Amino acid sequence: MAPATLLEARQLTVEFTTRGRVVHAVTEVDLDLAQGEVLAIVGESGSGKSQMLLSMLGLTAPNSRVKGSVRFDGQELLGAPEKRLNQIRARKIGYVFQDPMTSLNPYLSIGLQLAEPLRIHKKLGKAAAAAQAVEMLRAVHISEPEQRMRQYPHQLSGGMRQRVAIAMALVCGPEILIADEPTTALDVTVQAQVLSLLREARERLGTAVILVTHDLGVIAELADRVNVMYAGRIVEKGTVEDIFYRRRHPYTEALENSIPDLSDSRATPLVAIEGNPPDLSAVPAGCAFHPRCPYRLAMCDQAVPPLEAVDENHSKACFYQGELGRGAKAGG
Amino acid sequence: MTREPRGVIATEAEAPLAAAPGRSLWQDAFARLRHNRAAMASAIVLIVIVVAAIVVPWISPYNYYTPQWALLDLPPTLRGWHIFGTDDLGRDLLVRVMWGCRISLMIGAVASVVSVGIGVFWGAVAGYVGGVVDSLMMRVVDILYSVPFIPFVIVLIVMFGRNLFLIFVAIGAVSWLDIARIVRGQTLSLRNKEFVEAARASGVRGPQIVWRHLIPNLVGIVVIYATLTAPAVILFEAFLSFLGLGVQAPMTSLGVLVSDGAGELQSFPYLLIIPAVFLAAIVYCLNFLGDGLRDALDPKDR
Amino acid sequence: MSETILSVRDLCVYFEIRDEGWFPEKKLLRAVDGVSFDLEAGETLGVVGESGCGKSTLARAIVALVPATSGEIRFDGQNLVGLDAEQLRQQRRHLQIIFQDPLASLDPRMTVGEIIGEPLRSFFPRMSAAERRTKVIEIMQRVGLMAGYINRYPHEFSGGQAQRIGIARALILHPEVVVCDEPVSALDVSIKAQIVNLLMELQQVYGISLLFVAHDLASVRHISHRVLVLYLGKVMELADSDAIYRAPRHPYTQSLIHAVPVADPRQARARPAKGLEGEPPSPIDPPSGCVFRTRCPYAVERCAAEVPALRQVGESRVACHLAEQIQSSS
Numbered sequence: 033m034a035p036a037t038l039l040e041a042r043q044l045t046v047e048f049t050t051r052g053r054v055v056h057a058v059t060e061v062d063l064d065l066a067q068g069e070v071l072a073i074v075g076e077s078g079s080g081k082s083q084m085l086l087s088m089l090g091l092t093a094p095n096s097r098v099k100g101s102v103r104f105d106g107q108e109l110l111g112a113p114e115k116r117l118n119q120i121r122a123r124k125i126g127y128v129f130q131d132p133m134t135s136l137n138p139y140l141s142i143g144l145q146l147a148e149p150l151r152i153h154k155k156l157g158k159a160a161a162a163a164q165a166v167e168m169l170r171a172v173h174i175s176e177p178e179q180r181m182r183q184y185p186h187q188l189s190g191g192m193r194q195r196v197a198i199a200m201a202l203v204c205g206p207e208i209l210i211a212d213e214p215t216t217a218l219d220v221t222v223q224a225q226v227l228s229l230l231r232e233a234r235e236r237l238g239t240a241v242i243l244v245t246h247d248l249g250v251i252a253e254l255a256d257r258v259n260v261m262y263a264g265r266i267v268e269k270g271t272v273e274d275i276f277y278r279r280r281h282p283y284t285e286a287l288e289n290s291i292p293d294l295s296d297s298r299a300t301p302l303v304a305i306e307g308n309p310p311d312l313s314a315v316p317a318g319c320a321f322h323p324r325c326p327y328r329l330a331m332c333d334q335a336v337p338p339l340e341a342v343d344e345n346h347s348k349a350c351f352y353q354g355e356l357g358r359g360a361k362a363g364g
Numbered sequence: 365m366t367r368e369p370r371g372v373i374a375t376e377a378e379a380p381l382a383a384a385p386g387r388s389l390w391q392d393a394f395a396r397l398r399h400n401r402a403a404m405a406s407a408i409v410l411i412v413i414v415v416a417a418i419v420v421p422w423i424s425p426y427n428y429y430t431p432q433w434a435l436l437d438l439p440p441t442l443r444g445w446h447i448f449g450t451d452d453l454g455r456d457l458l459v460r461v462m463w464g465c466r467i468s469l470m471i472g473a474v475a476s477v478v479s480v481g482i483g484v485f486w487g488a489v490a491g492y493v494g495g496v497v498d499s500l501m502m503r504v505v506d507i508l509y510s511v512p513f514i515p516f517v518i519v520l521i522v523m524f525g526r527n528l529f530l531i532f533v534a535i536g537a538v539s540w541l542d543i544a545r546i547v548r549g550q551t552l553s554l555r556n557k558e559f560v561e562a563a564r565a566s567g568v569r570g571p572q573i574v575w576r577h578l579i580p581n582l583v584g585i586v587v588i589y590a591t592l593t594a595p596a597v598i599l600f601e602a603f604l605s606f607l608g609l610g611v612q613a614p615m616t617s618l619g620v621l622v623s624d625g626a627g628e629l630q631s632f633p634y635l636l637i638i639p640a641v642f643l644a645a646i647v648y649c650l651n652f653l654g655d656g657l658r659d660a661l662d663p664k665d666r
Numbered sequence: 667m668s669e670t671i672l673s674v675r676d677l678c679v680y681f682e683i684r685d686e687g688w689f690p691e692k693k694l695l696r697a698v699d700g701v702s703f704d705l706e707a708g709e710t711l712g713v714v715g716e717s718g719c720g721k722s723t724l725a726r727a728i729v730a731l732v733p734a735t736s737g738e739i740r741f742d743g744q745n746l747v748g749l750d751a752e753q754l755r756q757q758r759r760h761l762q763i764i765f766q767d768p769l770a771s772l773d774p775r776m777t778v779g780e781i782i783g784e785p786l787r788s789f790f791p792r793m794s795a796a797e798r799r800t801k802v803i804e805i806m807q808r809v810g811l812m813a814g815y816i817n818r819y820p821h822e823f824s825g826g827q828a829q830r831i832g833i834a835r836a837l838i839l840h841p842e843v844v845v846c847d848e849p850v851s852a853l854d855v856s857i858k859a860q861i862v863n864l865l866m867e868l869q870q871v872y873g874i875s876l877l878f879v880a881h882d883l884a885s886v887r888h889i890s891h892r893v894l895v896l897y898l899g900k901v902m903e904l905a906d907s908d909a910i911y912r913a914p915r916h917p918y919t920q921s922l923i924h925a926v927p928v929a930d931p932r933q934a935r936a937r938p939a940k941g942l943e944g945e946p947p948s949p950i951d952p953p954s955g956c957v958f959r960t961r962c963p964y965a966v967e968r969c970a971a972e973v974p975a976l977r978q979v980g981e982s983r984v985a986c987h988l989a990e991q992i993q994s995s996s
Contacts, residue, residue: 225943227941561731
């Protein structure tokens, strides 16, 4: 019995007009998130992934145009009045930003910031909110939580700040946690701690997670399903095993081949992807990846390839029908 | 699979234009400035005033100092040369206002140049050398700040007489303080930028770093503050003139004209209004231009 | 590949920190605390460690952007520590650096040609502009930049291209040693590989030695011949990059390796990445004896009393009292 769908996005499109040019940050994205599952979105900077997440909560910049539909719990989020969105933010959908230094207010103590969502959304009094905040700090494995409540963000290390940010996002017990590159700025040992935190959140609270990252190791550890984004579009979707063992899109393959794995020695060549990531105000015609694609065909600059099913849960947007593996790493 | 050396990465999308000139930050900023209508309008008005101030006294048959007893207190008229009328000594107001503009603009320009010259040098050295030298230099600035400016200038003028040159020097000597502080702050932040470290790693010597890397990156902010210093200076001169301490009669400045005109406000209002309008226009335009420059040079937009 | 080109002995870089309060004490921040290693011609030595371990400071100390407090940095028979300003400046021809943030390391008001050509002006002041231009174009093409870009400005380039400009500038003097301070950390994921490959290729062509400082273990493993593991300014382990991965001997190195998530779902589920508990201690007040002991699962009394020396154990050089007993697993 498939778990219920919590979040459903259809044809989500986000555009910005700046200085006379139109930036197509997100184009016609379809996305589904089931209860309790971890969905990973892979894409590099400039793939529009952050804008996609922000648009779901109505947090994009004023000069943006958002089209399409995002339904949460049966309700349409796009264009919803601020009041309704505010009830959902933090209470139902928590958000963790990439850089904890900028997402935490440097002038307020940790305790105040952590208690804020509780007081707003759950209408708790100061003391009750503070008590729950301490529990939350304990839950994210921050030592001496009572003392930490009075400290300020600059007194904590990067890893601790990110854990506080996660605590803030989870404090009201939301159904969905959106995490935008939560571990990119962190040391690898701290990253491992944060990953296990996210796993715990899923196991103990049943929170569904949308995780945006370009770290394949993180995806392999946490994700149930993966969506690969390039130039604002989803180019491949599938379960985590589909994406790692049965990938069908040249970009997915190119990405995996260009990222070194700890088990690769000096002898294993890194196959770099040619060219540069696309400028979202001047996306190449047809398939946006075609200028960099080793499998490109004549038709690839003529039309945008639609997402077609490869398997039950696996689909790709690519005209090339043959086998991949031209760029496979030895033993990959 | 053979691995091609991927040292030279080029795609068709990056086909080179033969050594195309790049678009420097100045060009970018200038383009932004051009879109700022207030700034552009101000620039045009200023240019018109400057040209008029230069040309009109040349071509007019009247000068600014010869009294014409037959033509006392004429109102503005469109016939003949007395477009602005004459003052209580029969001197043509148009020419006097133009001379006033000349003097005020000169004072603004010279004082700004002097203050920028001293301020940039002081601030850049203090900021780059740092340490004890920086502390000492900035303490000097602090002490000078606390000198009451107006009494100081008055004392100078009383001691050395009402010399135009002295006024330039007095004003310039005090207005460099702001610029010095700002330049020092900028230098401090630039000094730690990686491209300065990179220059050191490339073997560039200290003074060359200041000249080649720090100063060009300071120009932007200095230009902004210079355009904002000039109106302050001009107004200050007007104030001095109002107190009777400005340029010597029969030479005139906008401040003198305003001061004289204020005395005749009841009977001949144009004697006050016209120079006041010019003074206000110059100060407004310089301010708008300075604001526009600040917006244009702000790299946040990229 | 056996000629030693750079020899570092007991390098220490300490910073004075003024404490808060009415009667501030002067404290010492030991950013680099007794690091020794040799760098051979044509070799890449990777330096890894987490934030605050001192690797960036080490990188800058080697190219004399940060003054060393004590120790030796021997290049070509000369000790760079303690040289006077002009002698040091002369040595800069041989030791260059590439920075982490490609755009920040380029003067925004200078053209690409001027930026790359600047080192030539410092050391060959009599070289004509035309000759400089020829050399600049030559090195630009070598690093994959179109000659036509020579009059462009840094802000017109992407991160990857800007880093190539930085590399061109570092190489134009044909230095023997190039220190790379996290050269790919700020780059897009799909560009990192291009730059790593470029550096490896340039090393082949020019025979340069690279000191590759980074926190991404996988990149370091890929590009380096040997790897140095730093913690709180001290060397924990120094070994061939294969040995570091296959058989890490120091507990800290083992923790680092275990913390990297494996890019393979089945393996990752079976053996998830394991973090390290606690926080790194402050470099102002480091623990006595072995600095890692506060987070080490194997710590014993001796670890608090005695600083472990770097010694050969199996294939690696390790600074740990218990190196022989600890199972080296990966």
